[in-house]
Amino acid sequence: MPDDSRRLITIVTEAILELELCETLEKLGATGYTVTNARGSGHRGIRDAGWSSSSNVRVEVVCNDDVAQRIATHLRDNYYNDYAMILFESDVRVLRPEKF
Amino acid sequence: MDPVIWFFVLGLVAGLARSDLRLPPAIYDLLSTLLLITIGLKGGVELARSPLAGVLPQAAVVLAIGFVLPLFVFPLLRAIGRFGRADAASLAAHYGSVSVATFAVGVAYLGERNVAYDSQLPLFLVLLEVPAIVVGILLARGLRSQQRWGKLLHEIFLGKSIVLLVGGLAIGWVAGPDGIKPLEPLFFDLFKGVLALFLLEMGLIAASQAQALREKGLVLAAFGILLPIPLAAVGAVAGWLMGLSVGGTTLLAVLTGSASYIAAPAAMRIAVPEANPSLSLTASLGVTFPFNIFAGIPIYYSMATALHQWGG
Numbered sequence: 369m370p371d372d373s374r375r376l377i378t379i380v381t382e383a384i385l386e387l388e389l390c391e392t393l394e395k396l397g398a399t400g401y402t403v404t405n406a407r408g409s410g411h412r413g414i415r416d417a418g419w420s421s422s423s424n425v426r427v428e429v430v431c432n433d434d435v436a437q438r439i440a441t442h443l444r445d446n447y448y449n450d451y452a453m454i455l456f457e458s459d460v461r462v463l464r465p466e467k468f
Numbered sequence: 469m470d471p472v473i474w475f476f477v478l479g480l481v482a483g484l485a486r487s488d489l490r491l492p493p494a495i496y497d498l499l500s501t502l503l504l505i506t507i508g509l510k511g512g513v514e515l516a517r518s519p520l521a522g523v524l525p526q527a528a529v530v531l532a533i534g535f536v537l538p539l540f541v542f543p544l545l546r547a548i549g550r551f552g553r554a555d556a557a558s559l560a561a562h563y564g565s566v567s568v569a570t571f572a573v574g575v576a577y578l579g580e581r582n583v584a585y586d587s588q589l590p591l592f593l594v595l596l597e598v599p600a601i602v603v604g605i606l607l608a609r610g611l612r613s614q615q616r617w618g619k620l621l622h623e624i625f626l627g628k629s630i631v632l633l634v635g636g637l638a639i640g641w642v643a644g645p646d647g648i649k650p651l652e653p654l655f656f657d658l659f660k661g662v663l664a665l666f667l668l669e670m671g672l673i674a675a676s677q678a679q680a681l682r683e684k685g686l687v688l689a690a691f692g693i694l695l696p697i698p699l700a701a702v703g704a705v706a707g708w709l710m711g712l713s714v715g716g717t718t719l720l721a722v723l724t725g726s727a728s729y730i731a732a733p734a735a736m737r738i739a740v741p742e743a744n745p746s747l748s749l750t751a752s753l754g755v756t757f758p759f760n761i762f763a764g765i766p767i768y769y770s771m772a773t774a775l776h777q778w779g780g
Binding site: 382384388422423449450451 | 493619676734737738741742
């Protein structure tokens with residue numbers, strides 16, 4: 369029986385980073401990602417998606433442990449200081465492990 | 469006062485009173501798209517009527533102004549405002565670049581008074597948008613940085629405002645006055661209505677910057693109000709020396725006196741991420757934009773009129 373547990377990474381960050389981030393994720397080994405528009409509030413203030421400069425995106429990636437580690441490290445080193453960004457991970461089970 | 473300005477006031481008051489009024493982001497995008505195309509088309513149609521060769525030297529002067537303005541703003545911000553290098557560079561890019569909405573209000577202002585303006589102004593708008601952003605990045609980074617310029621230039625030149633303005637100019641130029649007739653009801657006749665709705669949303673956005681202004685205090689407000697006047701004077705004098713009409717001189721002053729809030733914030737966020745984005749947005753949107761549409765544009769119009777009367 370194949371191992372069907374994977375990591376789900378969720379990143380919430382500034383919409384302006386979307387393109388750059390998605391390219392980076394693929395480079396780091398993610399096989400795919402899902403982007404949704406988001407709004408909310410945090411220590412960088414209210415980001416209400418009223419217009420482009422204040423909108424957020426939520427990017428989700430399902431991947432294995434290695435890739436998850438690489439993504440987390442890369443984002444922490446390159447974006448955390450200057451951008452509104454949070455990242456959290458959770459364990460998920462997938463139906464078709466060969467996809468991820 | 470032009471009734472479109474009242475829509476800005478309405479948005480501002482509604483936003484400050486925490487009304488739930490809010491235009492969907494897609495509508496805001498559509499409105500700004502319509503405005504950009506309209507301004508481009510108008511310019512293109514007019515350019516089609518006049519020979520292009522006479523415009524080229526003027527275009528070169530305007531481009532040069534675009535490079536010089538941020539160099540004038542940056543040291544002021546460093547010395548008097550005591551801003552850090554990144555923040556000062558970002559603000560300099562915002563104030564060197566231009567605001568299409570302010571330009572649109574300027575066009576409406578002249579329209580109300582039946583003052584004609586020269587056909588090349590929309591072209592100047594395009595030319596003034598980019599140089600300050602490049603200079604701002606260089607001021608923050610220095611020449612030897614390994615900035616990813618390819619990516620950045622892509623962001624700057626293929627940003628939606630440049631694409632739509634240049635596209636509108638090109639289409640208007642190719643189609644000419646007769647070809648554009650079927651499009652006039654949407655783009656030209658509805659201009660004031662679209663502008664009114666757009667300003668309503670701008671009022672709401674400006675209100676959301678008010679909170680940040682309370683934190684940043686007086687220095688930012690003072691810069692936001694005092695900076696546009698000398699910057700506009702540069703444009704007014706340049707326009708007058710180039711032989712533009714009173715309307716054209718006014719609009720060039722409006723352009724140099726305005727501060728970007730779409731192209732510059734996006735580019736600076738990517739190129740100079742350590743600069744505080746709310747600082748420059750608060751100044752350009754929360755202070756300078758309202759100042760310009762209420763007081764600035766009439767002042768620049770008097771500057772232009774005075775120059776033309778004095779110079780004959």
